Amino acid sequence: MNAETEHNDRTIVVTGATSGIGLAAATRLAGMGVRLIGVGRSAERGEQALRQIMRAHPDAQARYLTADLASQRQVRRLAEQIHAAAALGGGRLDALVNNAGAVTSRRTLTEDGYELQFAVNHLAPFLLTHTLLPLLQNTPQGRVITVSSTSHYHARMHWQDLTFRRGYFVLRAYRQSKLANVLFSAELNRRLAGKSNVRAYAVDPGLVNTGIGTKGTSAFVSWVWRLRAASGRTPEQGAETLVWLASQPQLSDPQALYWKDCHPAAPSREALKPDQAARLWALSEQMCGLSGASDQSEP
Numbered sequence: 109m110n111a112e113t114e115h116n117d118r119t120i121v122v123t124g125a126t127s128g129i130g131l132a133a134a135t136r137l138a139g140m141g142v143r144l145i146g147v148g149r150s151a152e153r154g155e156q157a158l159r160q161i162m163r164a165h166p167d168a169q170a171r172y173l174t175a176d177l178a179s180q181r182q183v184r185r186l187a188e189q190i191h192a193a194a195a196l197g198g199g200r201l202d203a204l205v206n207n208a209g210a211v212t213s214r215r216t217l218t219e220d221g222y223e224l225q226f227a228v229n230h231l232a233p234f235l236l237t238h239t240l241l242p243l244l245q246n247t248p249q250g251r252v253i254t255v256s257s258t259s260h261y262h263a264r265m266h267w268q269d270l271t272f273r274r275g276y277f278v279l280r281a282y283r284q285s286k287l288a289n290v291l292f293s294a295e296l297n298r299r300l301a302g303k304s305n306v307r308a309y310a311v312d313p314g315l316v317n318t319g320i321g322t323k324g325t326s327a328f329v330s331w332v333w334r335l336r337a338a339s340g341r342t343p344e345q346g347a348e349t350l351v352w353l354a355s356q357p358q359l360s361d362p363q364a365l366y367w368k369d370c371h372p373a374a375p376s377r378e379a380l381k382p383d384q385a386a387r388l389w390a391l392s393e394q395m396c397g398l399s400g401a402s403d404q405s406e407p
């Protein structure tokens with residue numbers, strides 16, 4: 109089987125595939141011939157992204173689904189749609205790329221009552237991964253790739269007030285959510301070890317020139333972000349590591365947790381603490397209405 113045929117066989121989901129790193133990754137993966145399922149929060153932006161991909165790669169096997177990942181109801185509905193779409197391809201999913209991310213200057217609550225950055229950046233990947241795990245387990249090497257950030261090095265979990273009822277500050281909440289991405293990936297690997305071929309990876313894309321800091325932010329934060337991001341990489345460069353992890357049949361170090369520039373890298377010490385990861389897992393289960401799932405064998 110040559111590399112192209114192997115790619116043709118893969119089904120890959122990319123969330124946040126309507127702009128920035130996610131759109132660049134989706135375009136690249138579609139060009140490789142994978143069956144791409146892109147996820148966007150608006151149908152219109154999904155259609156735009158799909159048109160852009162089809163213009164670049166007329167033979168692409170791509171489709172888009174719509175879900176606001178701030179809503180657990182919509183995450184669950186999305187999972188059902190992905191199950192239905194994957195059924196056409198043999199009921200398997202080779203990689204889930206949890207890329208969607210949000211930055212909000214004001215503390216905003218979701219319909220489920222959670223702080224928005226924590227909900228979109230951590231709880232949505234947690235719940236989506238949980239609901240798609242049976243599909244990922246149907247492939248020889250299912251991969252869960254979650255986009256974290258260098259920001260996680262400056263973070264700790266604020267257990268006393270995880271959703272920042274007091275002292276909300278945009279970067280503190282963002283960094284915590286990006287630390288949660290690494291803790292989640294590490295804990296998923298611990299839970300699946302020896303029982304499953306699914307492996308979780310956290311990716312640091314570097315500083316990337318996208319609009320993320322301008323969408324839910326004040327004029328000042330938006331201005332600071334634009335100045336900072338101008339020196340960043342292109343979205344295509346930012347997408348390289350996650351595209352590589354999602355598409356490579358063999359990884360140089362399949363056990364490595366944290367990846368940057370297509371190489372394993374060391375995450376923060378905080379991110380490697382099993383007690384922090386287990387605590388986050390238990391709390392996330394409760395927050396997603398999955399309580400009791402810890403007592404079961406999977407995951």
Ligand SMILES: NC(=O)c1ccc[n+]([C@@H]2O[C@H](COP(=O)([O-])OP(=O)(O)OC[C@H]3O[C@@H](n4cnc5c(N)ncnc54)[C@H](OP(=O)(O)O)[C@@H]3O)[C@@H](O)[C@H]2O)c1
Pocket residue numbers: 123124125126127128129130148149150153175176177178206207208209210228255256257258312313314315316317318319320321323340
């Ligand atoms: N840019 C950087 O320097 C950088 C550095 C480290 C890590 N990251 C991470 O990289 C990932 C992608 O960010 P980006 O920089 O490419 O930003 P971006 O261009 O703003 O892309 C974010 C994507 O997430 C989607 N999204 C946001 N809120 C959503 C929601 N509630 N439901 C569903 N989708 C939602 C956006 O949809 P719309 O297109 O509709 O806005 C967009 O497709 C994020 O996880 C971010 O934390 C970025």
